[in-house]
Amino acid sequence: AQRVTQPEKLLSVFKGAPVELKCNYSYSGSPELFWYVQYSRQRLQLLLRHISRESIKGFTADLNKGETSFHLKKPFAQEEDSAMYYCAAYGNQFYFGTGTSLTVIP
């Protein structure tokens, strides 16, 4: 079955510390991978997608096909990064993980 797993429901880091949000996927074929973010009282929005290989707001994500992972990383967390983060995979439809709530402690 197709599945996206985010093992951490809650994650807290101090401002300036590195942050890594984990995402593993189980998908037949080669899905496209995405990270979506929802800031407090805002709508869910795209953060980045693996095919773009871009860095958005200092975040990067590397697709590891061998480990079927797509972890989101940022070297120095900022308070404004506090939000809910969802990993998603697309093959013929979107599958979302259950999300990780990131809190950056000042």
Add this chain to the structure above:
Amino acid sequence: KAGVTQTPRYLIKTRGQQVTLSCSPISGHRSVSWYQQTPGQGLQFLFEYFSETQRNKGNFPGRFSGRQFSNSRSEMNVSTLELGDSALYLCASSLGGRAADTQYFGPGTRLTVL
């Protein structure tokens, strides 16, 4: 550009009733997708419409249906409501050229089934 709008924002129904939710995509977007969000299951894909045709459907019972109009606006309908249908229903629109195009989400409709 105006964002994705969903109406109504909140809805309370009782078991057995039916409900229709509406979504207006961003102007120029031709694809509309629907999701159900619950604390236990997270975001689950319901269906996607492109140019008035259902392009994909998630694993939901036939009580869940939808449609898209020529102006790309979309509605979803849930018949014979069950308590478990209580959820936030999100609509997302995209340009639609590729199903995996960037999706822009609406604020959601909060459905409570009593």
